[in-house]
Amino acid sequence: MADTATNDPVYKTDALIAEDIDTYLSTHQHKTMLRFITCGSVDDGKSTLIGRLLYDSKMIFEDQLAALENDSKRVGTQGQEIDFALLVDGLAAEREQGITIDVAYRFFNTEKRKFIVADCPGHEQYTRNMITGASTADLAVILVDARKGVLVQTRRHSYLCNLIGIKNIVLAVNKMDLVDYSEEVFDKIVADYSEFAKSIGIESFTAMPISGFKGDNITKAPSANTPWYKGPSLVDHLETVEVRSAEDQDKPFRMPVQWVNRPNLDFRGFSGLIATGGVKPGDAVRVLPSGKTSTVKSVVTFDGELDEAVAGQSVTLTLDDEIDCSRGNVLSVADNPPEVSDQFEASIVWLADEDLIVGRNYWLKLGTQTVSAAVQEPKYKVDVNTMEHLAAKTLSLNEIGVAELFTDKSIVFEAYQQNRALGGFILIDKITNQTVAAGMLNFSLRRAQNVHWQPTDITRADHAAMKNQKPRVLWFTGLSGSGKSTIANEVEKRLALMNRHTFLLDGDNVRHGLNKDLGFTEADRIENIRRVGEVAKLMTDAGLIVLTAFISPFRAERQMVRDMLAEDEFIEIFVDTPLEVAEERDVKGLYKKARSGQLKNFTGIDSPYEAPESPEIRVNTVEMTPEEAAEHIVRAILPLK
Amino acid sequence: MSEHVNLTHLQRLEAEAIHIMREVVAEAEKPVMLYSVGKDSAVMLHLARKAFYPSPPPFPLLHVDTTWKFQAMYELRNEMAERSGMELLVYQNPEAKERGINPFDHGALHTDMWKTEGLKQALDLYGFDAAFGGARRDEEKSRAKERVFSFRTASHGWDPKNQRPELWNLYNARKKKGESIRVFPISNWTELDVWQYIHLEDIPIVPLYFSEKRPTVERDGMLLMVDDERFPLAEGEEPVMRSIRFRTLGCYPLTGAVESEAATLPEVIQETLLTTTSERQGRAIDKDEGGAGMEKKKQEGYF
Ligand SMILES: Nc1nc2c(ncn2[C@@H]2O[C@H](COP(=O)(O)OP(=O)(O)OP(=O)(O)O)[C@@H](O)[C@H]2O)c(=O)[nH]1
Ligand SMILES: [Mg+2]
Numbered sequence: 001m002a003d004t005a006t007n008d009p010v011y012k013t014d015a016l017i018a019e020d021i022d023t024y025l026s027t028h029q030h031k032t033m034l035r036f037i038t039c040g041s042v043d044d045g046k047s048t049l050i051g052r053l054l055y056d057s058k059m060i061f062e063d064q065l066a067a068l069e070n071d072s073k074r075v076g077t078q079g080q081e082i083d084f085a086l087l088v089d090g091l092a093a094e095r096e097q098g099i100t101i102d103v104a105y106r107f108f109n110t111e112k113r114k115f116i117v118a119d120c121p122g123h124e125q126y127t128r129n130m131i132t133g134a135s136t137a138d139l140a141v142i143l144v145d146a147r148k149g150v151l152v153q154t155r156r157h158s159y160l161c162n163l164i165g166i167k168n169i170v171l172a173v174n175k176m177d178l179v180d181y182s183e184e185v186f187d188k189i190v191a192d193y194s195e196f197a198k199s200i201g202i203e204s205f206t207a208m209p210i211s212g213f214k215g216d217n218i219t220k221a222p223s224a225n226t227p228w229y230k231g232p233s234l235v236d237h238l239e240t241v242e243v244r245s246a247e248d249q250d251k252p253f254r255m256p257v258q259w260v261n262r263p264n265l266d267f268r269g270f271s272g273l274i275a276t277g278g279v280k281p282g283d284a285v286r287v288l289p290s291g292k293t294s295t296v297k298s299v300v301t302f303d304g305e306l307d308e309a310v311a312g313q314s315v316t317l318t319l320d321d322e323i324d325c326s327r328g329n330v331l332s333v334a335d336n337p338p339e340v341s342d343q344f345e346a347s348i349v350w351l352a353d354e355d356l357i358v359g360r361n362y363w364l365k366l367g368t369q370t371v372s373a374a375v376q377e378p379k380y381k382v383d384v385n386t387m388e389h390l391a392a393k394t395l396s397l398n399e400i401g402v403a404e405l406f407t408d409k410s411i412v413f414e415a416y417q418q419n420r421a422l423g424g425f426i427l428i429d430k431i432t433n434q435t436v437a438a439g440m441l442n443f444s445l446r447r448a449q450n451v452h453w454q455p456t457d458i459t460r461a462d463h464a465a466m467k468n469q470k471p472r473v474l475w476f477t478g479l480s481g482s483g484k485s486t487i488a489n490e491v492e493k494r495l496a497l498m499n500r501h502t503f504l505l506d507g508d509n510v511r512h513g514l515n516k517d518l519g520f521t522e523a524d525r526i527e528n529i530r531r532v533g534e535v536a537k538l539m540t541d542a543g544l545i546v547l548t549a550f551i552s553p554f555r556a557e558r559q560m561v562r563d564m565l566a567e568d569e570f571i572e573i574f575v576d577t578p579l580e581v582a583e584e585r586d587v588k589g590l591y592k593k594a595r596s597g598q599l600k601n602f603t604g605i606d607s608p609y610e611a612p613e614s615p616e617i618r619v620n621t622v623e624m625t626p627e628e629a630a631e632h633i634v635r636a637i638l639p640l641k
Numbered sequence: 642m643s644e645h646v647n648l649t650h651l652q653r654l655e656a657e658a659i660h661i662m663r664e665v666v667a668e669a670e671k672p673v674m675l676y677s678v679g680k681d682s683a684v685m686l687h688l689a690r691k692a693f694y695p696s697p698p699p700f701p702l703l704h705v706d707t708t709w710k711f712q713a714m715y716e717l718r719n720e721m722a723e724r725s726g727m728e729l730l731v732y733q734n735p736e737a738k739e740r741g742i743n744p745f746d747h748g749a750l751h752t753d754m755w756k757t758e759g760l761k762q763a764l765d766l767y768g769f770d771a772a773f774g775g776a777r778r779d780e781e782k783s784r785a786k787e788r789v790f791s792f793r794t795a796s797h798g799w800d801p802k803n804q805r806p807e808l809w810n811l812y813n814a815r816k817k818k819g820e821s822i823r824v825f826p827i828s829n830w831t832e833l834d835v836w837q838y839i840h841l842e843d844i845p846i847v848p849l850y851f852s853e854k855r856p857t858v859e860r861d862g863m864l865l866m867v868d869d870e871r872f873p874l875a876e877g878e879e880p881v882m883r884s885i886r887f888r889t890l891g892c893y894p895l896t897g898a899v900e901s902e903a904a905t906l907p908e909v910i911q912e913t914l915l916t917t918t919s920e921r922q923g924r925a926i927d928k929d930e931g932g933a934g935m936e937k938k939k940q941e942g943y944f
Contacts, residue, residue, distance in 0.1 A: 017911055017914045017915055018911070018915060021907045021908070021910060021911040022907055024911075024914075025837060025840070025907060025910065028833070028837065029649060029651065029837060029841065030649055031649065031650055032647065032648075032649065032650060033649075033650035033653055033654075061916070087782075088782075088785075090781075090782030090783045090784075090785050090786050090936070091783060091786055091801050091802070091936060092936055092937075093801075093802055101802060102786045102801065102802075102804060103786065104782075104785045104786050105778045105785055105786075105828070105829065106778075106779070106785060107778070107779050107829075107831045109833075113650075114650040114834075116829055128806040129804075129806070131806060131808065132788075132806045132807050132808060135808040135809045136809065136810075246645045246647075249645050249646065258660070258663040258664060258667055259663045259666060259667050259693075261693065261695070261696055262696070263695050263696040263697075267695060269695075271663055271692075271693075272663075273656060273659075273660040273810070278646075300694070300695070301691070301694065302690060302691040302694040303691075308646075310645075310646045310648075312648050312652075312653055312656055313648070313652070313656050314655070314656040314657075314659035314660050314663075314692070316694070327667050351806050363815070365811050365813065366811075367811075368664075368667070420809060421809070421810075424808065424809050424811065425811070426806075426808055426811050426813060428813050428815055433813070433815040433816055433817065434805060435805045435806045435807075435808075435813045438806065438808045
C-alpha cells in the first residue's frame with residue numbers, strides 16, 4: 001500500500017466544495033458522462049482496478065473502508081493487505097469464491113467527467129453478463145496480466161467489444177509490479193495484441209502499463225516505477241476521450257415510438273427516446289413502416305415546448321395530421337427513412353444454456369418493436385481463439401455466429417453499424433421468457449417494402465359466408481398411437497353429416513407429399529409443423545374447417561400456429577393418452593422399434609412430448625371410446641357459424 | 642446538424658429514466674410506483690410526471706406503510722399524491738398491525754413483517770406485475786449488481802446468480818402469470834445526482850432532510866429523533882435538543898440522524914460531499930448477516 005499516499009488523487013476538489021459549493025455544483029452540473037467497462041481474462045485484476053479507482057477518487061466512505069479492511073483479512077486474496085476487488089464483488093457467492101459472477105456498476109467523478117463503470121466477469125461461463133455490461137459502454141479497458149499475456153478470454157472479450165461497437169479500447173497491461181515493471185514485457189504484450197486486434201478489425205487502441213493493486217499509472221503518469229512510459233495515466237485518458245453521443249446527433253432523425261400519449265381528445269403525442277439526429281417543429285417526418293408523412297407541430301416536455309431536441313433526449317412529439325402511428329412505429333426524417341424488411345443477415349451471440357433451435361419462433365425485440373422471428377441454420381460460428389469460421393448446425397451458450405433470420409412481420413431497421421437503436425435486438429424464448437440471444441442486424445436480404453399483397457375481390461369473409469360456416473382449425477395433438485387420426489376422422493364424419501366443408505390434414509399423408517423432404521430432427525419437425533400451419537391457414541382463408549392430426553410435440557410450435565390464425569380460430573385438442581397405454585397399443589409397431597434403438601428421436605421415448613397447458617378441449621382416450629370423444633369435441637365447438 | 646448539443650450527465654440520466662418508465666407502461670399489464678416519501682421517491686415521482694406529461698402518470702402510487710414513519714413524511718406523502726393527480730394506495734400488513742410489531746421491541750422482525758411481507762402482500766393483493774422502485778446502484782454492493790428490470794419469482798424471490806442479460810436499452814418484460822418485475826429507473830444515479838437534481842428541479846422533499854433543532858436521544862452510538870409520544874424513553878433518558886438532519890429516511894427509530902447545520906440544499910449537498918461515511922450507514926438493515934444483509938433480504942423479497 002506504500003504508493004497510496006503518493007497517488008493522492010486530484011479527482012475530488014474538496015477545497016472548492018468547502019469554499020464555494022455553488023460554483024462546484026454548477027461545474028458538476030455541466031460535466032459529461034463516460035460509461036466504460038473493465039474486461040479481460042479471469043483474475044487479470046479487473047475488479048481490483050475498479051476498487052482502486054473508487055478508492056483513489058475517495059468514493060469509499062469510512063464505514064465502507066473499515067468493512068473492506070475487515071473483509072480483506074477474512075476472505076481477501078492478498079493476505080493482510082487490502083483486497084480492492086472486495087469493494088466491487090458484492091454478491092456473497094463472489095466473495096466466497098474470489099471471482100466476479102455478474103456485472104457491478106460503480107460510479108465516480110473527476111473534475112471533468114462523471115463515470116459509470118461496469119466491472120465485467122472474466123469467466124467464460126458468465127459471458128452473457130459481460131455482454132450486458134459492454135452493450136452500454138463507450139469505452140472498454142481490456143486487462144491483461146503481465147505475467148500471462150494475451151489469453152483466450154482476452155481475445156473473446158476484445159472480439160465482443162468490437163462486435164458490439166465499442167470504438168475506444170484501452171489495453172491495460174496489469175500487475176506490472178509482478179514483472180519488475182519491465183518495459184520488454186510490456187512491449188511484447190502490446191505487439192502480440194496489436195497483431196490480434198488488427199485481425200479482428202480493431203483499428204486503434206491505447207496501451208498502458210499499470211498496477212491496479214499498487215496504483216501505478218492510474219491517476220498520474222509516468223509512475224516512478226515506469227519512467228519509460230510516455231503515455232497518459234488511465235484517469236487522464238478516461239477524462240479526455242471523445243464520447244459517442246455527438247456522433248449520433250449527426251445522423252438522420254429517428255425515434256422509435258414507445259407510447260402514444262392521449263390525455264384527452266385534443267392531444268395526441270408520440271413519446272420516445274430520440275435514437276439519432278434531431279428534430280424541430282416544422283420538420284417533415286415519415287412514419288415507418290406505413291411510410292405516411294406529416295409535419296412536426298411541437299416538441300412537448302414537462303418543462304415547456306422545445307425549439308429543438310436531439311439524440312439522447314426523451315420527448316413527446318405532436319404532428320400536424322391525424323395519421324396512424326403507434327408503439328413499434330419509427331418516426332424519421334421524411335426524405336431519408338430507414339429500411340423496412342422481414343429477412344436479414346444477423347450476427348448473434350447465444351446467451352442461453354439451451355442451444356438455438358433452428359426454425360423455432362422466438363420473440364425478437366428491436367427498439368420498441370416485438371415480432372416473431374426464426375433463425376436459420378448458421379452460416380458459420382466464430383472460433384474466438386483463431387478467428388476461424390466454423391461450420392455450425394446450431395449455436396450453444398456463449399457462441400457467436402452469423403445466420404439468416406426471418407420475421408413474421410416487416411420491421412423498421414438499420415444496420416447495427418449505422419444505428420444501434422435500430423440494429424440491435426434480443427431474442428426471447430416464448431415459453432420460458434428468458435432472453436436467449438443478443439443480435440446485430442447486418443443487412444436486409446431483400447426489400448420487403450416492395451412486396452405487395454395481391455388484392456383479391458372475393459374476401460375471406462365471402463368464402464366463409466358461402467359455406468355457411470365459421471372457418472377453424474381443430475388441432476389434434478398427442479403421442480403416437482394416442483388416437484388422433486381415428487378421432488379426427490370420426491369428427492370429420494360428423495361434420496360432413498351436418499353439411500360442413502372440412503378437410504383433414506394427417507401426419508402420414510402430408511409427409512408423403514408436401515413435406516417429403518423433411519426428416520425427424522428437431523429442426524425438421526418444427527418446419528413440418530410450420531408448413532402444416534401455413535396450409536391450414538390458407539384453408540381457413542378458403543372458408544374450410546380444417547382438422548389436423550400431428551403429434552406436434554413442442555408447445556412453441558403449437559403456439560406458432562395459434563399465432564398465425566385469428567384469435568378464436570385455433571382449437572387445440574389434447575388427445576390425452578398415457579405413454580404406457582399408447583405404447584401397449586403400438587398399432588404400427590413403432591414403439592418397439594424405438595425401444596430397440598432402430599428408430600431415433602421418437603416422441604415419448606428419446607424425444608420429449610410437451611403436453612398442452614390449457615388446451616381448448618381435452619379428451620381422455622382411456623375413459624372414452626373414439627366415438628364418444630368425437631361427440632364430445634363436436635358438442636364443444638358448436639355453433640358452427 | 643453541425644452544432645452539437647452537449648447533454649449533461651443529468652440530462653442523460655433523466656432521459657434514460659423516462660425511457661425506462663415508458664417501456665414499463667407499454668409492456669406491463671399493471672404497473673405501480675412504490676412511494677416511500679424519501680428523496681429518491683421524490684425524484685421518481687417527478688420523473689414519472691415528466692415521462693407522461695401532459696397525461697398524469699398512468700399508474701398508482703403505493704406506500705407500504707409501517708405506521709412508524711415520521712409525521713412529516715405522512716404530511717408530504719398526502720400532499721404530493723394530490724398534486725400529481727395519481728391514486729395513492731396505502732397498505733399496512735394486517736398481521737403486523739394485529740401483533741403490534743414495532744421497531745422498539747422487535748428489531749429485524751419489524752422490517753421483515755411491515756416492509757418485506759407488507760410489500761409482497763400488497764403486490765399480490767392488487768395483482769401488480771411491475772413495481773417501480775427508487776433504488777440506486779451506488780447505495781449498496783449487492784444493489785450494484787442488480788439489473789434495471791429485476792425479475793422476481795411468484796414468491797417474490799431474487800436470484801442474483803441467474804439474472805437475465807440486459808442489453809442496450811432493450812428490456813425483456815415478459816414473465817409468466819404470478820411472476821413480477823421490480824424496475825429501477827434511477828439505477829445509474831448517485832446520491833449526489835439525486836441531490837443535484839432535486840436542487841435544479843426544485844422538487845419538494847421532507848423537511849427532515851434539512852437541519853433544525855430537534856429533540857433527540859443517543860443510543861448505541863446512533864442519534865435518534867423523538868418524533869412524538871410513540872417513542873418509548875428508557876429510564877432516566879431525557880431528550881436533548883440538537884441541530885440534526887437525516888441523510889436517509891426509514892422508520893424513525895431505525896434511522897439515525899446526523900448532527901448538522903445544513904439548512905439549505907447546497908449546504909446539504911456540501912455536507913454530503915465532504916462526509917466520510919456512507920448514506921446507508923445510519924440504517925440497521927445492512928449490518929445483519931455478515932455483510933450479505935441486503936442480498937439476503939432481496940432474495941426473500943425485500944425491495
Ligand atoms: N500483484 C498484483 N496483484 C494484483 C493486481 N491486480 C489484481 N491483483 C490480484 O489478482 C487477483 C485477482 O484480482 P481480481 O481483481 O479479483 O481479478 P478479476 O479480473 O476481477 O477476476 P474475475 O472478475 O473473477 O475474472 C487478486 O488476488 C488481486 O489482488 C496487481 O496489479 N498486482
Ligand atoms: Mg472481477
